[in-house]
Amino acid sequence: MLKPASVFTILAIATLPTLSAQFVPSTAASPDGSIPKVRHLIGLGDIKSQRSGTLSVRSGALSFDGGKSQQATIPAASIDDVVLGSEVTQAGGKAGRVVKTAAMAAPFESGKVLTLLLRNKVDILTVVYRDDNAAIHSAIFAVPKGLAAGVRTQLIAAGAHANPQVEEAKK
Amino acid sequence: MKRIAICFLALLPALALAQDKPKKLTAGAIQIEPIEAGDIVIPAEFRYAIYERLIERVKADGEFKQVLRSGDRTAQGIPDLVVLHTKISRFKQGSQTQRELTTVTGGTRVDVTATVERKNGGVLLNNDITGRVRFFGENLGVTNDLAKRIAKVLKENF
Numbered sequence: 001m002l003k004p005a006s007v008f009t010i011l012a013i014a015t016l017p018t019l020s021a022q023f024v025p026s027t028a029a030s031p032d033g034s035i036p037k038v039r040h041l042i043g044l045g046d047i048k049s050q051r052s053g054t055l056s057v058r059s060g061a062l063s064f065d066g067g068k069s070q071q072a073t074i075p076a077a078s079i080d081d082v083v084l085g086s087e088v089t090q091a092g093g094k095a096g097r098v099v100k101t102a103a104m105a106a107p108f109e110s111g112k113v114l115t116l117l118l119r120n121k122v123d124i125l126t127v128v129y130r131d132d133n134a135a136i137h138s139a140i141f142a143v144p145k146g147l148a149a150g151v152r153t154q155l156i157a158a159g160a161h162a163n164p165q166v167e168e169a170k171k
Numbered sequence: 172m173k174r175i176a177i178c179f180l181a182l183l184p185a186l187a188l189a190q191d192k193p194k195k196l197t198a199g200a201i202q203i204e205p206i207e208a209g210d211i212v213i214p215a216e217f218r219y220a221i222y223e224r225l226i227e228r229v230k231a232d233g234e235f236k237q238v239l240r241s242g243d244r245t246a247q248g249i250p251d252l253v254v255l256h257t258k259i260s261r262f263k264q265g266s267q268t269q270r271e272l273t274t275v276t277g278g279t280r281v282d283v284t285a286t287v288e289r290k291n292g293g294v295l296l297n298n299d300i301t302g303r304v305r306f307f308g309e310n311l312g313v314t315n316d317l318a319k320r321i322a323k324v325l326k327e328n329f
Contacts, residue, residue, distance in 0.1 A: 041216075041311065042223045051173075083215040088268060089309050119268055124216045135240035136205060138219035 031071045033154065035147050039122075043139035043154060044072040045145065055125075055141060057154035064125060064141070074139065078129045079160035082152045085124035089142065123148035127155075172220065196295055196329050198253040201229060201235035202246050206257045206283070213262040220311055221257065221302075224318035229255075233253050246290075253295060256286045257321065259284045262300070267309055278305045279313045285321050287328075290317075298324050 026164050029035045034056035040047050053066030061075045090096055096118045102113030109161060125141045125148040143151065203225055206218040214328050222241075230238045239246050246252055261282040261299025269277025289294040302308060 085214045085216045127217045133244045135243035
């Protein structure tokens with residue numbers, strides 16, 4: 001007879017393909033150049049941290065659309081720098097976090113296998129800009145892997161300033 | 172007479188505590204400068220995330236009437252303005268996966284020196300502060316922990 005924790009682990013592992021399919025982002029932008037499934041980390045005024053939305057460069061501005069009253073625009077001319085980085089994070093969003101937390105109850109720490117399976121690499125896009133009073137702001141986004149460089153190029157073409165990208169040493 | 176003496180003796184510890192309490196600094200506005208990395212290699216997103224989270228935290232705490240960002244032109248007209256400088260002295264980027272697998276390794280840590288100065292340059296406060304992510308969460312979570320600690324120091328002193 002299986003223990004409840006074991007049953008849970010089996011169920012959690014069985015749901016992995018569904019979670020992965022749902023949350024691991026595709027590596028292509030939309031035909032109009034916008035990027036879906038971008039996570040806003042911090043810096044866009046009233047937009048909540050961890051809000052997912054679509055990032056695009058249109059009409060000389062960077063736009064983030066996170067749905068109901070969660071939109072923001074940064075004019076490219078006000079951008080001082082655009083920096084790219086990368087990070088390995090947990091895939092699966094809130095559902096993934098819940099599954100991983102619940103799987104801690106699994107015997108012999110077998111739930112930790114989810115940590116290895118539920119992870120993905122993202123690009124981190126940092127946009128440094130100034131408001132009308134010349135005050136410095138920065139907006140940070142987690143962008144599906146491989147797509148942030150395209151946003152940077154589009155922003156520079158639209159008039160944003162950007163320092164040469166320096167490859168930072170990884171520890 | 173005896174009663175008065177007893178009352179006086181009983182109040183002595185309270186009087187001593189009241190005298191030991193450090194005097195709080197005063198300022199109506201604070202300007203937060205971006206994080207300086209110096210020679211320390213730290214990804215830009217960490218520096219800017221600390222800056223943004225600091226502004227969020229200090230605003231939320233409400234210790235200052237105005238919280239201004241670096242470069243804000245309105246700062247020039249404020250007489251009782253103090254400026255917060257944060258310099259990174261050490262940074263160790265861990266791994267979220269390693270943390271979750273081993274529990275004891277893979278922590279992310281950032282050490283900073285936070286200095287509060289008057290607009291004309293006099294140093295009011297100088298503290299070494301450490302932010303950490305030990306168990307769960309993304310590496311960038313260290314920025315939240317650090318901002319929380321710096322804001323706490325400001326709250327204790329202003």
